[in-house]
Amino acid sequence: MASKISLKTKGKTPAKGSKGSEERSVAQFVKEWSTWTMKKAKVVTHYGFIPLVIIIGMNSDPKPQLSQLLSPV
Known part of the structure; x- marks a missing residue:
């Protein structure tokens, strides 16, 4: 199951030129991306x-x- 990342914001549509919501959506995107990567x-x-060690x-x-390599002794 692949996760899908979207930049759409929920709730009311912000007015054009609203920088706060744009920064919030970018911050949300970075948070989701870092969580997925981790x-x-x-x-x-x-x-x-274990395969790397072998x-x-x-x-x-x-x-x-x-x-x-695989035996404990």
Whole structure:
């Protein structure tokens, strides 16, 4: 389910040249965008950390086997 970002303001339509509502809509857009970005970064970090560690471990100098990387001992 993709989130849709809209710059439309709710409520009464502001008069033309109203700078306060324009700044508010931009601030709302930035807030929604940063929230969406942080949610996606959390998911990427959650599912990507262990594979990243395994890949880095496989490319280290003593070249361990995959079973050695995954075993707790």
